[in-house]
Amino acid sequence: MEILAQRQRQVFRKGNDSFDIACERRSLSGSVSQRACVFCGSRVVLYPIADALHLIHGPAGCAVYTWDIRGSLSSGPQLHRLSFSTDLREKEIIYGGENKLYGSLCELIGEYSPKAAFVYSTCIVGIIGDDVEAVCKRVSRETGIQVVPVHSEGFKGTKKDGYRAACEAIFKLTGTAPVQVAGKYSVNLLGEFNLAGESWIVREYFRKIGVEVTAVMTGDGRVDDIRRAHGAGLNLVQCSGSMSYLAQMMREKFSIPFIKVSYFGIEDMAEALYSTAAFFKDDPSIMSRARELVRDEVNRIYPAIRRYRRALEGKKAAIYVGGAFKAFSLIKALRHLGMKTALVGSQTGSREDYRLLKEVCDEGTVIVDDSNPLELSSFIVEKGVDLFIGGVKERPIAYKLGVGFCDHNHERKVPLAGFEGMLNFSAEVYSSVMSPVWEFAPRNAKRVHNGA
Amino acid sequence: MELKTAGKKFSAVRNACKLCAPLGASVVFCGIKEAVPFLHGSQGCATYIRRYLISHFREPVDIASSSFSEESAIFGGKENLKSGLLNVYSQYKPRLIGVATTCLAETIGDDVGLFLNELKAERRLPEEVRIVNVSTPSFKGTHMQGFYATVKGVVAELCRSGAAKNRTINLFPSFLSCADIRHLKEIFRDFGVQCAVLPDYSDTLDGVSWEKYHKIPQGGISVEEIESMPGSAGSIEFSSTLSAEESAGRLLFERFAVPCFNTAIPVGIRQTDAFLGMVAKISGRPVPEKYSLERGRLVDAYVDGHKYVFGRKAAVYGEEDMVAALAAFLKEIGINPVLCVTGGSSGRFREALAAALGGDTAGVTLKEDADFMDMEDELEDLKPDLLIGSSKGYQASRKFGIPLVRVFFPVHDRLGGPRMLHIGYRGTQRLFDEIVNVLLSKKQEDSITGYTYL
Numbered sequence: 001m002e003i004l005a006q007r008q009r010q011v012f013r014k015g016n017d018s019f020d021i022a023c024e025r026r027s028l029s030g031s032v033s034q035r036a037c038v039f040c041g042s043r044v045v046l047y048p049i050a051d052a053l054h055l056i057h058g059p060a061g062c063a064v065y066t067w068d069i070r071g072s073l074s075s076g077p078q079l080h081r082l083s084f085s086t087d088l089r090e091k092e093i094i095y096g097g098e099n100k101l102y103g104s105l106c107e108l109i110g111e112y113s114p115k116a117a118f119v120y121s122t123c124i125v126g127i128i129g130d131d132v133e134a135v136c137k138r139v140s141r142e143t144g145i146q147v148v149p150v151h152s153e154g155f156k157g158t159k160k161d162g163y164r165a166a167c168e169a170i171f172k173l174t175g176t177a178p179v180q181v182a183g184k185y186s187v188n189l190l191g192e193f194n195l196a197g198e199s200w201i202v203r204e205y206f207r208k209i210g211v212e213v214t215a216v217m218t219g220d221g222r223v224d225d226i227r228r229a230h231g232a233g234l235n236l237v238q239c240s241g242s243m244s245y246l247a248q249m250m251r252e253k254f255s256i257p258f259i260k261v262s263y264f265g266i267e268d269m270a271e272a273l274y275s276t277a278a279f280f281k282d283d284p285s286i287m288s289r290a291r292e293l294v295r296d297e298v299n300r301i302y303p304a305i306r307r308y309r310r311a312l313e314g315k316k317a318a319i320y321v322g323g324a325f326k327a328f329s330l331i332k333a334l335r336h337l338g339m340k341t342a343l344v345g346s347q348t349g350s351r352e353d354y355r356l357l358k359e360v361c362d363e364g365t366v367i368v369d370d371s372n373p374l375e376l377s378s379f380i381v382e383k384g385v386d387l388f389i390g391g392v393k394e395r396p397i398a399y400k401l402g403v404g405f406c407d408h409n410h411e412r413k414v415p416l417a418g419f420e421g422m423l424n425f426s427a428e429v430y431s432s433v434m435s436p437v438w439e440f441a442p443r444n445a446k447r448v449h450n451g452a
Numbered sequence: 453m454e455l456k457t458a459g460k461k462f463s464a465v466r467n468a469c470k471l472c473a474p475l476g477a478s479v480v481f482c483g484i485k486e487a488v489p490f491l492h493g494s495q496g497c498a499t500y501i502r503r504y505l506i507s508h509f510r511e512p513v514d515i516a517s518s519s520f521s522e523e524s525a526i527f528g529g530k531e532n533l534k535s536g537l538l539n540v541y542s543q544y545k546p547r548l549i550g551v552a553t554t555c556l557a558e559t560i561g562d563d564v565g566l567f568l569n570e571l572k573a574e575r576r577l578p579e580e581v582r583i584v585n586v587s588t589p590s591f592k593g594t595h596m597q598g599f600y601a602t603v604k605g606v607v608a609e610l611c612r613s614g615a616a617k618n619r620t621i622n623l624f625p626s627f628l629s630c631a632d633i634r635h636l637k638e639i640f641r642d643f644g645v646q647c648a649v650l651p652d653y654s655d656t657l658d659g660v661s662w663e664k665y666h667k668i669p670q671g672g673i674s675v676e677e678i679e680s681m682p683g684s685a686g687s688i689e690f691s692s693t694l695s696a697e698e699s700a701g702r703l704l705f706e707r708f709a710v711p712c713f714n715t716a717i718p719v720g721i722r723q724t725d726a727f728l729g730m731v732a733k734i735s736g737r738p739v740p741e742k743y744s745l746e747r748g749r750l751v752d753a754y755v756d757g758h759k760y761v762f763g764r765k766a767a768v769y770g771e772e773d774m775v776a777a778l779a780a781f782l783k784e785i786g787i788n789p790v791l792c793v794t795g796g797s798s799g800r801f802r803e804a805l806a807a808a809l810g811g812d813t814a815g816v817t818l819k820e821d822a823d824f825m826d827m828e829d830e831l832e833d834l835k836p837d838l839l840i841g842s843s844k845g846y847q848a849s850r851k852f853g854i855p856l857v858r859v860f861f862p863v864h865d866r867l868g869g870p871r872m873l874h875i876g877y878r879g880t881q882r883l884f885d886e887i888v889n890v891l892l893s894k895k896q897e898d899s900i901t902g903y904t905y906l
Contacts, residue, residue: 002542002543004539004542004543006539026519026521027495027517027519028519028535028539029516029517029518029519029532029533029535029536029539030490030516030517030518030519030535030536030537030538030539030540030543031516031519031539031543032498032514032515032516032517032540032543033495033499033517033519034499035495035499036495036496036499036500037494037495037496037497037499038494038496039496040496040499040500055464058555059472059555059589059590059591060465060468060470060471060472060590061471061472061473061474061475061497061500061555061590062496062500063465063468064468064470064471064472065471065472065500065501065503065504066500067467067468067844068847081847082466082467082825083465083466083467083468084464084465084466085464085465085468086463086464086465087464087465087468088591089591089592090589090591090592092591093559093589093591100463100464103463103464104462104463104464107461107462107463107464108462108464108466111462122555123493123494123520123525123554123555123556123559124555124556124559124591127525127556127559127560128559154493154494154495154496154497154520154556155493155494155520155521155522155524155525155556156522157522158495372543373512373514374514374543374544374665374667377665378665381664381665392503392506392507393499393502393503393506395506395510396506396510396511396512396513397512397665399510399661400511400512400661400662400665400666401662401665402661402662440661441661442661442662442663443662443663443664
């Protein structure tokens with residue numbers, strides 16, 4: 001497979017190449033990137049805020065493709081699961097869409113009484129000259145509901161710039177409500193989206209060790225929690241690619257320190273609890289409860305993990321995910337299952353992410369940035385992997401080649417965070433890799449037939 | 453009786469019952485052999501549409517993008533378009549690249565035709581690589597306008613005079629399932645007539661398991677088959693809402709005098725009769741015996757099931773042509789399509805629906821340019837027994853406890869959407885059985901006794 005000349009520096013083989021991976025670039029036109037756009041970055045981050053109105057300002061497409069798109073659960077309001085668009089038509093393209101935006105906001109706020117509203121700008125909004133900021137201000141003033149513009153025009157950068165725009169939008173809410181009398185030890189969970197109820201699992205761990213969660217941003221999110229988030233003592237940042245910027249802003253404005261964590265896999269989940277406990281070191285009982293919890297949980301899940309490992313030992317995996325930070329946890333989690341990672345990549349990793357990835361990977365592992373179906377499929381074949389971890393767009397690449405697949409994207413319906421998440425992850429990997437159906441897939445059938 | 457029209461309460465769209473135009477364009481390009489769809493605009497358009505299509509078809513769907521930056525939005529997307537096309541060629545070696553414009557490219561006024569002429573003059577792509585360019589701004593129409601515009605755009609670009617006369621029938625079947633297209637091809641084979649189906653994604657979007665990775669999935673109508681369309685014996689176009697300007701069949705008639713026959717999507721006995729009659733007439737061959745038997749079995753099933761369905765009420769939603777065709781089918785089995793909803797706004801839906809119902813529109817409420825929440829508003833009052841449409845009606849189905857029969861596109865919450873058969877006597881048979889069984893199942897589950905004979 002010939003990699004496009006302008007992409008060659010975004011593909012790296014550990015052991016062969018000197019480390020100089022190019023990343024954080026715009027997607028190359030015609031390369032068929034797996035990334036979406038700025039709007040997508042903003043939309044995925046803000047989506048789980050369940051009591052806010054999410055209005056997408058533009059023609060209907062951007063809204064319809066993001067209707068009920070994430071597996072983010074809410075324990076209460078479900079407003080985030082509806083899709084709202086100003087559905088701009090030719091008339092508005094010519095004369096501007098401000099009136100329609102104004103009317104839509106007023107009607108929808110009247111109908112759904114949201115706690116706040118986000119207005120996402122799509123590609124054409126700036127081009128047709130709409131002053132979204134002014135409309136949002138006016139509606140806020142008239143309705144008393146804070147209306148926050150999200151500067152998410154698709155072409156204004158990459159998905160990562162969309163994360164940044166979402167962080168800016170959230171930051172407009174933080175600190176706008178008085179701090180409730182919180183426990184002494186409280187944290188915000190940033191970059192945790194409550195996919196399939198993962199926030200609830202993680203919250204429960206923190207409750208057990210004596211740490212209160214002030215706000216989750218944005219899983220099972222509530223506007224009022226975000227407004228009060230500045231009362232927490234510590235920000236825990238998962239999915240650092242999307243939320244580090246918010247953590248930095250909160251550190252600057254509210255002097256809240258942050259640490260980067262991950263809740264995937266045994267080590268990383270344990271590490272998240274330990275580093276939180278270490279931060280609140282004036283109460284050593286937090287650390288002892290954390291140790292106890294980790295010990296109990298690991299003892300609980302380990303027998304099952306070992307059974308899975310017996311079957312999976314020596315199998316090879318490929319990982320292609322949105323953010324590189326998740327990839328570290330996955331490599332470690334796969335090692336618990338006796339599996340090696342032969343290919344790893346992400347849509348939006350940074351140089352630092354890739355440098356760390358290189359460190360944890362085995363020799364010969366291929367590392368890719370902003371890859372595409374042809375590159376991914378050719379590396380899967382070259383490396384002979386048994387499992388591909390990715391999202392919906394990567395799934396058919398694996399399946400067509402007779403390779404197992406685990407969905408670790410934001411659409412997943414199975415919680416993979418925490419200790420029980422590790423159990424679910426192992427079960428999902430096992431049930432895909434060990435399925436008898438692969439024997440019929442032509443690639444494998446031929447291998448079996450040839451006695452290989 | 454005049455069709456009742458329900459109004460709109462909101463200026464915003466709430467859970468849209470339509471998709472954007474470049475999605476329709478992409479599906480059409482996927483139905484051409486060795487073709488790669490290319491969207492001129494931001495990266496997200498291509499990726500979102502890929503994801504949406506993959507969730508339905510569960511197949512690789514590669515759609516390229518010119519990946520606009522701020523510079524391209526300000527100064528135009530010419531360079532991105534050119535380099536993007538060259539990159540697509542270098543990776544995929546396609547026979548055809550289908551360029552469709554997004555809202556952004558249309559709003560900034562990119563002259564894609566001019567850019568493509570420049571690229572052609574620069575001779576940086578091999579001459580045999582065909583590029584078709586269609587304008588598909590979503591602020592002017594739905595995915596169906598994008599679909600029809602692309603079918604026409606492909607014909608306009610590839611068809612030239614001088615094609616040899618042949619006995620082939622051109623078929624423009626609208627946005628049907630892969631199984632539907634396979635069945636249509638089978639029907640023509642059984643008639644002993646060659647057909648050229650545009651688009652034909654029956655293999656490209658519902659293919660076999662692979663031994664090696666195919667950059668472009670195998671299948672589709674070839675460029676040569678499209679090029680020979682001007683010599684065909686006739687064209688059949690499925691649609692009851694297509695305007696003359698949108699019609700590919702019409703274009704072939706006007707430019708090359710290929711007779712064009714228009715008929716509704718063949719769901720139900722009458723509409724299938726009309727279609728098969730049309731094939732028989734153009735080809736001069738009788739309807740094969742196999743289909744008389746299928747029709748006979750279907751009539752027999754209609755009789756067996758008539759009491760279970762008679763007088764029941766259904767809400768139908770989706771693309772204008774699909775809703776009209778389904779409404780006609782429901783009417784002929786005694787179900788009243790009390791609510792007919794579409795997100796389309798062609799302006800021809802009312803007439804098409806009235807025609808589909810044979811003018812008998814009593815008790816039918818029509819909603820065009822509508823969304824799923826508009827539909828929900830009506831469901832409360834109309835209380836139908838059945839919802840028929842894409843899987844996107846599931847939220848309404850769950851909310852109101854009305855069973856949902858999933859048809860056409862998209863089916864995101866079940867396996868096998870591309871393999872659902874809707875058309876011909878056989879597709880109608882499947883639909884009829886499913887509708888009856890869904891109603892029986894509801895009756896069984898709701899009953900206190902839980903009958904074992906129904």
